[in-house]
Amino acid sequence: MARGSGVSSRDRILNTARSLIDANGYDGMAVSELSTESGLPPSSIYYHFGNKLGVLAALLERTFEELHSYFPQPAAFDDLPPVERLEAWFTAACTALDEQPDYLRLLVSVSVGPQKDIEAVAKTLRRIRDYAHASWTAALTPIFPDDAALVDQLAVLGRALSDGLAVSNSVDGLSHRAQVAPFVALVRGLAESPKR
Numbered sequence: 001m002a003r004g005s006g007v008s009s010r011d012r013i014l015n016t017a018r019s020l021i022d023a024n025g026y027d028g029m030a031v032s033e034l035s036t037e038s039g040l041p042p043s044s045i046y047y048h049f050g051n052k053l054g055v056l057a058a059l060l061e062r063t064f065e066e067l068h069s070y071f072p073q074p075a076a077f078d079d080l081p082p083v084e085r086l087e088a089w090f091t092a093a094c095t096a097l098d099e100q101p102d103y104l105r106l107l108v109s110v111s112v113g114p115q116k117d118i119e120a121v122a123k124t125l126r127r128i129r130d131y132a133h134a135s136w137t138a139a140l141t142p143i144f145p146d147d148a149a150l151v152d153q154l155a156v157l158g159r160a161l162s163d164g165l166a167v168s169n170s171v172d173g174l175s176h177r178a179q180v181a182p183f184v185a186l187v188r189g190l191a192e193s194p195k196r
Contacts, residue, residue: 031052074086090180144190
């Protein structure tokens with residue numbers, strides 16, 4: 001990361017940490033490497049974050065704020081019929097994920113790592129998951145207004161699809177957007193099914 005670029009030392013550390021975690025995983029990131037790559041002394045890292053885990057907690061918090069700003073709210077598409085509203089929202093959300101793949105990869109990798117059980121990390125992960133679930137619920141409720149249980153199941157499925165696509169994107173190069181049509185077709189089929 002270039003010095004003197006107008007980026008605060010805290011942000012330089014977080015930007016570098018994101019790159020290192022994306023390349024090596026959290027356990028593969030050493031404070032010494034973070035110091036070297038950011039161009040800042042270890043004392044800056046300890047001053048801003050206390051320790052390596054503090055860097056991770058701050059990075060997750062920043063990631064939540066960034067994702068929140070990139071992701072549209074389902075209500076932004078309220079002028080559309082319910083299924084088309086879901087499709088427009090999910091397409092916009094998938095576009096954001098395709099444009100920022102490291103965000104969801106970071107969340108998925110931390111969610112399955114041992115650091116997920118540390119209180120500061122777990123709290124931020126829970127907020128991110130709850131936000132995603134609430135967004136899915138808001139997108140699906142107009143389609144199934146009288147079936148909260150189905151909405152909840154589909155919201156969990158939608159989150160799982162997004163999580164899995166983060167891995168598929170990383171390993172297989174699959175885009176999130178490519179999965180919008182199949183998921184919307186599933187929802188449309190359920191909405192039109194008389195046996196629901």
